[in-house]
Amino acid sequence: MQTKRPAAVALAGALCLAATACGASSSPTAEAAADVSAPGYPVTLENCGRTTTYTEAPGRVVVMNGASVAEVSSLLALGLGDRIVANAQSYGRSEVPGRAASIEKLPTGGIELNDAYDVPREAVLGLDPDLVMSTTSYGFDAQNGFATRDDLEAVGSHTYVSPQGCDQDTSRMTIDDSHRLLRDLGKIFNVGDRAEKLIAASRRRIDDVSAKVKGEEKPDVMVVFSHMSMGGNDFSSIAAHGIWNDVLARAGGRNAFSSASESAFADLSKEKVAAEQVDALVVISYNDPDPEAYARKLLKEFPQWPAAKNRRSLVLSDSIYLGPSNDLAVEKIAELLHPDVFRRDGAGRNG
Template sequence: MRFTGRSAVLAMALVVSAAWPALADKITVKDVTGRDVQVEAPVQHIILGEGRQIYFLAALEKDAPFKHVVGWRDDLPKADPESYAAYLAKYPDIAKLPTFGGMKDGTFDIEQAVALKPDVILMNIDAKTATEEGGYIEKLAKVGIPLVYVDFREKPMENTEPSMRIMGKLMGKEDVAEDFIKFRADSIKRVSDVLEKENPSRPLVFVERAGGYSDDCCMSFGNENFGKMVELAGGINMAKDIIPGTFGTVNPEQVIASNPDQIIITGGNWDGYVPGGDWVGVGYGADIKEARRKLENLTKRPAFTGVKAVKDGNVHAIWHQFYNNPYQFVAIQEIAKWLHPELFRDLDPEATFKELHARFLPLEYKPGYFVSLKDE
């Protein structure tokens, strides 16, 4: 077919438009603080206000999780060195990514951020106060850089779904975000449906946050994060009436007096922060035998003297970073198995985590995220 005159011009325009990448459109997203933020989307250049935000970005960008990242905070190598090493092995160019300090500690370099010309800066909600006090939102707005808050830590059971939807909208990956949200909801339902049907008695559970990270005891969780995960898994969070917010501390005497039925300690490899510390190094591909040894060692501290959970061997450790990413449903399944082994005999959290990796994440799954004194 031959085109002449105006028809030829129209045909050429169609060819060019088909070959030319779609231009970004300005959209409005409501972040988890309720702010309406205008962003050019799908975004092409992102600054991650925390390195561990790669946990959820990777779930949306499985084939190329760092494709749009132009800078990130420097926390991942120390907070989760095994995951960082795995990502580095697969994507060696991330070693060249510009790194930032945090807004909370005042080391975020706004001039460096502006120079990288990001379409958006993602910030965790726990940095909100420092961000506002530093006037960062206004300073960035003057150069046309929007800042969007997400949350997987302060109120993760409330904010994970909206945060994933925000990210899906920003990345042009709404379908992937909805698939992930459904997988998460279905995985939690496998626990909640059984609990609703069987209505078992609920054991009293003490969750120690980062046990062994320091000599002090005992950091824990109020009625959110791991505290809420315990409740969803069929337990009673010991600290929910002691700690008014998400994070706080209970004293050793309170643990002894409460005499919990179960103890769960969050852990990770924190050699970068506390070399040779007593922390339990669970995580990606962790040495479970060594983790179990260190877990048992933590039960000898004064706070656990004579406690029922220790006597019965119902002491467990779980990957700390479940508190800061959208994979909490795996933790809920594992906790449910610890608290109600007979009810959840057929539930396999490892299989759930493997499926998560196979469907959504770029890394091959490696076990090592859980350990228990009940393990053989």
């Protein structure tokens, strides 16, 4: 099965909204507006060239699809799932126990998604949101049938585009952007302490893994979305640049296809894929019912790869992409690439 990914996926997470928040000419003064702010507010954020001022925590959040789970997973990790009135994001699985089920239980607002598998303009406006989140600015592009940031501002809704999503080019994304997303949400919802604890814990785990694999040989890894068609060649969903490269580096590996494209994804023929040395295979599952079968198929298709000879493959979903759980991807990939290191470490602890 070939899954056509929405254009937003070239992976691919604001404004002064209500007149009272800005001290507009027909509203109370800025000083009066400040008087009605909730404790911990006002909070001001710069986001994709816009300045947004929040006078209270959003209570009606719409999460656009964007072929991501970064935003919805971050909200859940911060304990903010009850603020969501419509969520369009899902990967169907997660490295975090219970997360996929939690996402499945979230309200969808009864929305019929458009041809880009996302929330169309009239539907999002009809939900009366006070915050709409999108992984990239694609989710606010009128040409694709979405409500613009200006449209939403006009009805009193804040908007937020996740880090590195302003120009729809996710090739520069790193783990720090996942942490920035958490930190921004911590500010918006006045849960900064929760956000900082999650960030600190993630960094500790990542630093611990990186220290263990420091000095080890760096295997070449292929990262590819399962059953995903995004171009004209046989292999059009190979990750070339983006957050996965940072994850691989922290895990003691490197992307075998980083030189194949300057953008986030490489679109390659079977012959070019076969010519690369692939020491390990990481398949990213995006709503695929059996990504493990896809991994086995690739290893059988390219028996010359060291990955095939050593049966070295791994299936991941949300942890390798923008979101709150990159530490899990770093740990799992490091264990795949450097099993001896972790066997020694386990023996040392047991001893």
